[in-house]
Amino acid sequence: MKIVTAGESHGKGLFAIIEGLPAHLKIDFAEIDRMLALRQGGIGRGARQKIECDRAEFLSGVRGGETLGSPVTIAVFNRDYANWEAYMAPQECDTQSRRVTCVRPGHADLAGMRKYAQEDARNVLERASARETAVRVAAGTVCRQLLRALGVHVTGYVRALAGVTDETEYSFAEIARERRSDTGMVSPKSSEQAALRIERLRQEGDTCGGVIELRAAGLKSGFGSCMTYREKLDARLCAALMSVQAIKGVEVGIGFGAAARRGSEVHDEIFAETGRIFRNTNRAGGIEGGMSNGEEIVLRAAMKPIPTLMRGLRTVDLSTGLPAAAATERSDVCAVAACEVILESVLCSALAEAVLERLGGDTMAELIARYGRLPV
Numbered sequence: 001m002k003i004v005t006a007g008e009s010h011g012k013g014l015f016a017i018i019e020g021l022p023a024h025l026k027i028d029f030a031e032i033d034r035m036l037a038l039r040q041g042g043i044g045r046g047a048r049q050k051i052e053c054d055r056a057e058f059l060s061g062v063r064g065g066e067t068l069g070s071p072v073t074i075a076v077f078n079r080d081y082a083n084w085e086a087y088m089a090p091q092e093c094d095t096q097s098r099r100v101t102c103v104r105p106g107h108a109d110l111a112g113m114r115k116y117a118q119e120d121a122r123n124v125l126e127r128a129s130a131r132e133t134a135v136r137v138a139a140g141t142v143c144r145q146l147l148r149a150l151g152v153h154v155t156g157y158v159r160a161l162a163g164v165t166d167e168t169e170y171s172f173a174e175i176a177r178e179r180r181s182d183t184g185m186v187s188p189k190s191s192e193q194a195a196l197r198i199e200r201l202r203q204e205g206d207t208c209g210g211v212i213e214l215r216a217a218g219l220k221s222g223f224g225s226c227m228t229y230r231e232k233l234d235a236r237l238c239a240a241l242m243s244v245q246a247i248k249g250v251e252v253g254i255g256f257g258a259a260a261r262r263g264s265e266v267h268d269e270i271f272a273e274t275g276r277i278f279r280n281t282n283r284a285g286g287i288e289g290g291m292s293n294g295e296e297i298v299l300r301a302a303m304k305p306i307p308t309l310m311r312g313l314r315t316v317d318l319s320t321g322l323p324a325a326a327a328t329e330r331s332d333v334c335a336v337a338a339c340e341v342i343l344e345s346v347l348c349s350a351l352a353e354a355v356l357e358r359l360g361g362d363t364m365a366e367l368i369a370r371y372g373r374l375p376v
């Protein structure tokens with residue numbers, strides 16, 4: 001299975017093509033639109049979300065609510081395009097009025113302008129914008145539905161936000177039940193503290209990031225590989241999460257925490273009881289030797305603060321070469337809760353890709369039967 005996305009932030013829409021899905025996957029359209037709405041929400045979101053009301057439109061590959069086995073095309077159209085058509089149309093349009101030359105530190109503006117020989121950062125930022133993640137959430141939710149048919153479930157929550165960290169270790173069920181606060185945090189106390197900080201940052205024209213924890217339960221052992229480094233499951237999942245805008249670090253299980261501990265405090269001992277093999281800990285985060293080991297997959301990702309600050313960081317105006325304040329239009333103060341939804345979706349896509357690569361299957365029935373025959 002392969003997913004390709006296209007589309008600009010203020011263009012006509014965002015598009016995804018999913019190639020390689022088996023036939024007869026039942027699509028829950030309402031769930032996809034629910035996930036899109038969740039992505040648009042959360043504390044600290046900017047004015048753009050008041051314009052958009054993201055909905056997934058299926059343009060190919062699905063008939064009567066089931067996949068056909070042909071490439072699935074999903075579109076999320078931009079309502080804001082009505083306000084931008086004059087500047088963004090593929091045909092001749094006004095490419096002067098909305099120029100961006102005061103490049104934003106931390107954004108793709110400067111490196112992208114150099115790479116693509118552009119004098120207007122708009123030709124770079126339109127695609128670099130995290131608006132693209134809307135369609136990744138739609139495609140990822142289709143993959144979530146495929147995984148669910150196999151008994152694999154994905155959840156997540158915001159563990160740290162605006163410098164407030166919740167150190168509690170939650171079970172999968174607790175996260176799945178509690179996570180949908182405005183901040184994406186589970187603990188009401190942490191959530192309240194973070195919300196206060198975000199309000200202060202908004203008043204100061206600043207932005208913030210956070211840490212997102214993701215879990216996948218029900219994945220059997222043996223996905224990924226210890227034989228080919230490109231197929232290592234941890235390498236693939238980390239690459240998928242790092243591909244999301246603003247993600248600057250990813251860890252598996254206790255991750256960086258493992259570096260300072262002794263081996264006996266890191267590795268999860270193995271026990272047997274009446275023929276059943278089990279562990280009492282899961283510091284490895286469900287992956288050993290590049291393969292799933294049957295335990296819960298646990299990943300954490302660090303999101304940096306959004307680079308568009310209303311107060312405008314110091315930069316250079318590339319049209320004059322003079323010092324300037326970085327470009328602003330409107331900005332999210334914080335998109336960490338939205339990013340949590342995005343990362344869950346991207347994790348679903350990466351897991352579905354690994355599952356289909358190993359098991360194949362033209363139909364869901366074939367895939368489910370093959371998965372069922374695997375050892376735990």
Ligand code: EPS
Pocket residue numbers: 009046048107128129130131132134306307308329330331332
């Ligand atoms: C986004 C929409 C964008 C940004 C944001 C993500 O809307 P606009 O650029 O029209 O305000 O709010 O993009 C960025 C954070 C970025 O750096 O480009 C969305 O729908 O998620």
